[in-house]
Amino acid sequence: MRSLPKLDQRIGPGSRKLINAMNATGDPRRDNELVEQFLAAEEDPFRQPELKKDRERLPPESPWQTPHIEELVIDIILLCHWHYLETENPVFVFRAIEIGQHLTTGNAHYMDWTQRYLVTAAASLAHLIRRPPAAADAKAAFATALEFKRDKNKNPFRQAAKIIQADDLYDAVRRLVRIGVKTTNAMHLVAKQRSVSYEKIRGIYYQRRKLARNQATRFNASTLVALDSPRF
Helix, strand or coil, X not given: CCCCCCCCCCCCHHHHHHHHHHCCCCCHHHHHHHHHXXXXXXXXXXXXXXXXXXXXXXCCCCCCCCCCHHHHHHHHHXXXXXXXXXXXXXXXXXXXXXXXXXXXXXXXXXXXXXXXXXXXXXXXXXXXXXXXXXXXXXXXXXXXXXXXXXXXXXXXXXHHHHHHHHHHHHHHHHHHHHCCCCHHHHHHHHHHHHCCCHHHHHHHHHHHHHHHHHHHHHHHHHHHHHHXXXXX
């Protein structure tokens, strides 16, 4: 009968340091302080060097890299489309493009409206190449080509930021609801985290949810019409 190989039961130096810190003085309070100092130094006796290197090579986490994320991404893209149609502010196009990178190939059609904007903007910029503006007018010409309204009393970025803040509150509630938290509880939690009233959260959530659903219905209907149209 073959004997089983003996397991290596030696304690590594990191584990030994932790054990020593736990029983260094016999005084529980002082020992706890030593253990806290040990942990504060980020020494992990069970960490393997290879795993540590792997973690260090990982890219920084994105708020869009969570379970069920694509459904949330689509919601925000649909809201961006709505905001763009309502405000004609191209900031929402670029926000949609930024978020749209997290879509899978099967849902890439949700970005079609941004492509139409980019083609139009590219044509406008190409026109400037053929007929370059004067140096003093270059910034204004570039802004006009990208559809930014030039008005000293309007700030398209500040306008977009205010709207996007509301979208972010909606998204925060949606993320919690999507993982099983009751809607009311999710609203209360987000209200507490963001220091916003529950009533404001509730109003924003149901308004945005309705907008996203209506926009999805319109988007899908227009997509079906496009698919049924004859191609030459």
